[in-house]
Amino acid sequence: MREIKIDTSFIEYDSLEEMETDVQDLMLRAVEIRKKAYAPYSKFRVGAAILLENNKIILGSNQENAAYPSGLCAERTAVFSAGALFPDVAIKAIAISASSDIKCTDQPIPPCGACRQSLFEYEVKQSQPIAMYCMGSEGKVIKTASITNILPFYFDKNVL
Template sequence: MKEINHTTRFTVFDTFPELPEDIQSLMNEAIAIRKNAYAPYSKFRVGVALLLDNGKVVLGSNQENAAYPSGLCAERVAVFHAGAVYPEAKIIKMAITAASDSNTTAAPIPPCGACRQSIAEYEFKQDMPIEIYFMGEIGAIYKSDSLKNLLPFMFDKNFL
């Protein structure tokens, strides 16, 4: 028997103004689109802004459904839209923000497991990491240099 240690590294920005200006702009777009979330059941709104290598910004917000599995998270809305409209473009940066209608989210909110797997697919497809910035409504913002920090043992097509 042996043990495997895996270390992940995140950069923490304690306040919004500490972010680089381009990330502030991207996060502001995520904050704006978060307001368009359709979240009548969870009252939890998520907004995402993707910066593509062609300079385009693709936005997404969560879209719920009374049949819960039929809804879609903001990250997948944005990633799948980018893949459909700009199939050759690479996702360079992703900004994620989440807020609850019930209370203030002060902790950084990372992508859920299904979204992590979907983002992993695009990192693998484009053979390039995606910088991921995530925050709550207020407070610190975390930056991951790659989805691999959030999903270290990724499942990809090499296993099939």
């Protein structure tokens, strides 16, 4: 028997204003698309903005459905759109902003498990890391240099 230790690190910014201008712009795009989320059931709105290597920005917001499993998260809406529109262009970064109509979301909110797996799949496909930035509706922002940092014990095509 042996212990396996997995280390990861994140960068925490106290606010959006501490970040580089291009990342601020990407996050502001996530904030704007978040406002267009269709979230009549959860009242939880998420926006995602993906920056591609060709400098195109792909947006996505969560889209709920009365048949709950039929909805789709913002991160997957954006990454699947990027994959459909630009299948051979690498993803450089994703910015995610989440808010609630019910309570304040002033801490960074990471993607759900399904979104982590979907983002990871694209990172594996392109053989290079995807930087990820997460925030609530305001306040601190967390950056990670790779999706593997939020999904360290992962499932990928190599086990199939």
